[in-house]
Amino acid sequence: MLYMLDYGAGNVRSLANSIRKLGYDFEWVKSPADIQKADKLIFPGVGAFGPAMESLNRQGYSQPLKEFIASGKPYMGICIGMQALFERSTEAPNVPGLGVVPGEVDRFDAGPSTSTGAIKSVPQMGWNEANPVRTSAKQFGYQSGQHFYFVHSYRASFDIEKHKDWALTTTQYGDEVFLSSIRRGNVYATQFHPEKSGRAGLEILRAWLSEESAVKDDQWIVEPAQAAKPAQTDGLTKRVVACLDVRSNDDGDLVVTKGESYDVREKEEAKEVGGQVRNLGKPVDLALRYYLEGADEIVFLNITSFRSCPLQDQPMLSVLSNAAASIFVPLTIGGGIKDSVDPDGTKHSAKEVADEYFRAGADKVSIGSEAVLAVEELLQRAGSKDVARVKQDHLTGKTGIEMISKAYGKQAVVVSIDPRRVYVEKDEEVDPSHLACVVEGEKGSRYDGKRWWYRCTIKGGREDRDIDVVQLAKGVETLGAGEILVNSIDQDGQSKGFDRQLIDLVRGSVSIPVVASSGAGSAQHFEEVFAAKPLAQRAEPSSVEAALAAGIFHRKEVGIEEVKSALAEKGFKVRREKI
Ligand code: 1PR
Known part of the structure; x- marks a missing residue:
């Protein structure tokens, strides 16, 4: 036996x-x-x-x-x-x-x-x-x-x-x-x-x-x-990730949805409020399709997790366990990985919530809102807005990131960032702690002459916080996150390409893998984000390790194989297998 x-x-x-x-x-x-x-x-x-x-x-x-x-x-x-x-x-x-x-x-x-x-x-x-x-x-x-x-x-x-x-x-x-x-x-x-x-x-x-x-x-x-002798280059491939934003629609069915700048309701003319939640398919069916089409990883985000108690959110657990039964590439689950209390008063730590998801078949958990709050508290304890001033005794070991990373290894902890641009005229308008995060629009682009910084948000962009992406990225790396997923509320669902300046800022701030997200509209957008060498604080950093898309895959505008073959033609290493 x-x-x-x-x-x-x-x-x-x-x-x-x-x-x-x-x-x-x-x-x-x-x-x-x-x-x-x-x-x-x-x-x-x-x-x-x-x-x-x-x-x-x-x-x-x-x-x-x-x-x-x-x-x-x-x-x-x-x-x-x-x-x-x-x-x-x-x-x-x-x-x-x-x-x-x-x-x-x-x-x-x-x-x-x-x-x-x-x-x-x-x-x-x-x-x-x-x-x-x-x-x-x-x-x-x-x-x-x-x-x-x-x-x-x-x-x-x-x-x-x-x-x-x-x-x-x-x-x-x-x-x-x-x-x-x-x-x-x-x-x-x-x-x-x-x-x-x-x-x-x-x-x-x-x-x-x-x-x-x-x-x-x-x-x-x-x-x-x-x-034993190293070759000129290693064999690591660039990852192409498919993401499924999941929530209940107005009939109570769990569906994959997709927003534009995080608004997932159909636009109804002559109505000020949005219409139905966009329904792009069933989570497990769509995930299976992406596995068969060659996705290197699949991410499920429970995008209304801020409303409900995740341990009672059985549909997401069963989505995950059904997906894990037939999908043999890494699965990440995000949304609601935080300390929670059941209606009967039973308390669950973020780690206990994560335990349930790992048992159901997740390989990584993705933490959004709680990561922002954890870094804010960390900086408060350090008495500075500069993560470089954080010392070992400022870490409590009690945040979800620290506890999950200790038990499962840091590779199991992804932090999902939901930043939004804050446009500014002059540097004086910006708190000095965010100056490292101020960028300028590229010459000749539609943002030429504009300046902005990237403010972090929580609850799926519903609440702005006084912390920027560089502070957050460095803070979560210090707490023990193993990967950062960089979304952009401005680019989400626009199909105009990834926000390269945002991705560069994060890539140049940390040593853990970075996944570019939001805005993919073509195979070329993947080539651009992978080819980019950040304007970095560090010597010769490489580009991002992975790039994620949702809308173009859901709507079948661009296929995963199409992206990979375009990348291979440009000389990027990619995984390709016929399943
Ligand atoms: O805060 O830990 O409970 O986690 C909530 C999670 O749900 C976060 O990861 C947050 O990004 C996500 N989320 C919350 N609200 C929304 C929304 O859309 N209303 N989705 C949302 C975020 C962004 C990406 C999307 C890419 C690519 N969606 O997941 O897939 O932008 O899309 P595109 O290729 O179509 O441009 P917590």
Whole structure:
């Protein structure tokens, strides 16, 4: 019998769904004795090394796991399930790993790449190659040209001496070459998430589950020294993300809607108030369509979450669990990830709300309004409007961002920013704390001669706050967010292109991945936003990692494949697979 170890963090539902989709059955490990009973064991997980190992120790799983591995029965680890095999991780230096694989796991270096000078975002979040270094990789389902979904800040560098017997595939991020999968004897593990890697990932799981991976031939394909050497560029692709704004329409049905500058009601002439909520389809159907069309990620935003109690918002949970049953790329859920109180007075922390969504199949949660309030409070505690003045003791550890990021890893926490332009005539009109956020319209554009800054809002643009996008972006990075989704109330639904100055400001302010959103109207708009090199505070930052669109995909004006083929023609790396 196959057993799956769920140590209580991260999205294990997707892996369960993938295994069932492939026609296999499994049992959950519920006690240490189950590990002894297992014929095959799979240990998945996103999350942080320390809490994962501590949880294994607390639940009495560490020793049975070591014994299982020593018994020669097949073990597969995924992400944290791979990192746990090493002796230790600098993520939690005082918590030992299982010590099956020599060496330690360490953080990606966010500094400039020696080959290209570009600064890379940490965590690595997205689709990268897994390059086979041994002939046996083929039996494990690896083929050239495939991409797999990675989401991690820590990695095991490929050390030839230590890992000669272990390396199966290597991957390059920036100019760092790390182990993306390892195998020796019965032990197999991947740093990427096969359950989130579309058809290519399902094939990896199928190969292990069906034991096609029983090794017949195991030679080095390339010299280890060659495999350890970084190439000129890494294999990370630009991500194309589809977004579904979800809410109940006036008949109470949950629909995908789409606004213009966040107004989602049909315009009815001769009426001052808007008409019906625009209905562009059913959330799960539309998400499935985008998966099949090649979306690299799908985001669901519950856009009326400020009204209701999310833990009672069962429709969004069931949207997510139904989507996760047949969609094998990362799913993000946003809207209402905050502390809440049920009508009966039961309190739930933002983390408990997020727990429900992760259990339902989310890979990341996106936090909007609460992130703004959390950064405002952080700056208040620091007694300054400058995030650079924030010190460790200003952090309480109690905000949703901090708690979720601690439990699930920062890669699981996206902050969604809803800024709006505030036009100004002269700098004197602007609070000095927002001056870093003032931009000028491009020469020759329709904004030539205009100046503005970007004010953050909450509750879907319904309430303005006295904080700008640079303060917010830096603040949420300090609190532990792993990615920033930059919307624009001005550009939303306009199909006139992304707000490049806004995106540049945010990109240049943080080291975590940035997703450009709002305003996509053509494939060319994606090319422009990916080609952009920000006017940055930092030397040679790269452009954004991902770009998101909603309206053009919903209305079938531009297809995802059309965007990707245009990007590929311009020389951008993109993931393309026929499903
Ligand atoms: O504040 O944590 O409860 O989260 C609420 C979330 O809902 C936020 O992420 C916020 O952006 C979103 N939201 C709230 N109201 C609206 C609205 O439209 N009335 N949607 C809304 C924001 C923006 C993007 C959109 C892009 C691309 N929508 O999600 O998909 O602008 O659209 P386009 O390609 O058609 O231009 P909280």
